[in-house]
Amino acid sequence: MPDDLLERLQRFTSEAFPTQRSLFRHLVDDGQHPLALFIGCSDSRIVPYLLTGAGPGELFLVRNVGAFVPPYDQSHGFHGTAAAIEFAVLNLAVQRIVVCGHTHCGAIRALYGEVPAAAQNLARWLDLGREAALPVAEPGPEVLRRTEQRAIVLQLERLMDYPMVRERVEAGQLTLHGWHYVIEEGEVHVFDVRKGFVPASQADNAGTGPYRPVAYADDIDGLDASGVPASG
Numbered sequence: 001m002p003d004d005l006l007e008r009l010q011r012f013t014s015e016a017f018p019t020q021r022s023l024f025r026h027l028v029d030d031g032q033h034p035l036a037l038f039i040g041c042s043d044s045r046i047v048p049y050l051l052t053g054a055g056p057g058e059l060f061l062v063r064n065v066g067a068f069v070p071p072y073d074q075s076h077g078f079h080g081t082a083a084a085i086e087f088a089v090l091n092l093a094v095q096r097i098v099v100c101g102h103t104h105c106g107a108i109r110a111l112y113g114e115v116p117a118a119a120q121n122l123a124r125w126l127d128l129g130r131e132a133a134l135p136v137a138e139p140g141p142e143v144l145r146r147t148e149q150r151a152i153v154l155q156l157e158r159l160m161d162y163p164m165v166r167e168r169v170e171a172g173q174l175t176l177h178g179w180h181y182v183i184e185e186g187e188v189h190v191f192d193v194r195k196g197f198v199p200a201s202q203a204d205n206a207g208t209g210p211y212r213p214v215a216y217a218d219d220i221d222g223l224d225a226s227g228v229p230a231s232g
């Protein structure tokens with residue numbers, strides 16, 4: 001019986017690699033300089049390279065169940081996602097961090113149900129999204145979508161508790177983006193601190209985070225209490 005996975009590996013070397021040989025040579029000689037850290041849900045339907053059109057060397061990826069960001073703490077545990085954030089910001093000096101959740105997310109759905117008793121790490125991990133859950137027993141599609149979006153904003157807020165993230169955001173060197181990928185529409189909705197989640201086709205930026213971003217500070221000063229831009 002042919003090993004399909006082995007055949008795919010062989011095809012990469014014989015067919016895909018030759019077309020990008022010089023790019024990979026350059027990335028080896030020069031090292032990687034990705035502009036963005038992409039924190040995405042592990043869901044197989046999120047394909048960051050497809051969404052962004054990025055190629056090799058352009059995205060530093062962290063995937064986990066739910067696209068969650070653990071709290072910045074001093075417990076010195078085996079915190080893979082936290083380690084990746086530190087590395088991306090301190091070593092690679094990325095200029096953007098994307099948190100990308102999506103529709104039909106199993107992690108968000110699981111916030112309203114049970115996980116298998118043996119999945120102790122999963123149960124604990126889901127705590128990172130609990131604050132986003134709404135007080136309903138049987139969530140419908142609209143509640144799930146809102147929970148997915150709330151969870152994304154929650155992770156952005158938690159990112160700001162990482163000192164190296166906050167420092168660079170406040171210095172205007174780093175931008176945080178919250179993305180909600182609507183699989184069935186083939187469109188990412190980006191979080192805009194002034195407007196909420198906006199389809200990328202109608203947005204004027206890739207997302208502005210939950211903080212008061214330096215680049216938009218003047219705009220925000222122009223808003224009155226209702227969130228309506230002041231005239232003039």
Ligand SMILES: [Zn+2]
Nearest residue numbers: 041043105106
């Ligand atoms: Zn998911």
